[in-house]
Amino acid sequence: MIELLPESKGAIVGLDVTGRIASEEEQRWINKIQAMIDQYGKLSFLIVYHPDAHFTAAAMYEDLKWTLGHLKNINKIAIVSDSKLIKLLVHADSPFARMLHIKERYFNNAELTDAWKWIKQCEE
Numbered sequence: 361m362i363e364l365l366p367e368s369k370g371a372i373v374g375l376d377v378t379g380r381i382a383s384e385e386e387q388r389w390i391n392k393i394q395a396m397i398d399q400y401g402k403l404s405f406l407i408v409y410h411p412d413a414h415f416t417a418a419a420m421y422e423d424l425k426w427t428l429g430h431l432k433n434i435n436k437i438a439i440v441s442d443s444k445l446i447k448l449l450v451h452a453d454s455p456f457a458r459m460l461h462i463k464e465r466y467f468n469n470a471e472l473t474d475a476w477k478w479i480k481q482c483e484e
Contacts, residue, residue, distance in 0.1 A: 362389050367476055371400035378410040383418035390426045397433045404436035406479045408472070409446055436463040438475040
């Protein structure tokens with residue numbers, strides 16, 4: 361399940377991801393996010409991944425396809441999780457994100473407040 365976090369406001373989108381994510385749910389969120397892009401242009405994301413979060417292959421494909429087509433619409437990404445694998449993936453991906461002018465950071469669950477502060481910081 362993907363839920364919008366209550367701290368979300370304007371171009372800052374917080375998502376809580378738990379359990380199984382199928383392609384139908386992924387597509388619903390893609391449509392919602394596209395509407396936000398139409399309104400704000402660029403978005404910043406804070407995504408909380410719970411330990412039981414997992415995507416079907418079809419949902420992963422939809423997510424990747426959408427993301428690659430909308431890199432220009434992403435400003436910042438804060439990933440919040442205690443998963444060592446997710447931490448490794450964020451650290452491996454961050455240099456490539458920087459080349460595309462996307463700021464990306466990993467935070468563990470205990471740092472959720474810091475993640476919100478970082479994602480809300482104005483660009484310099």
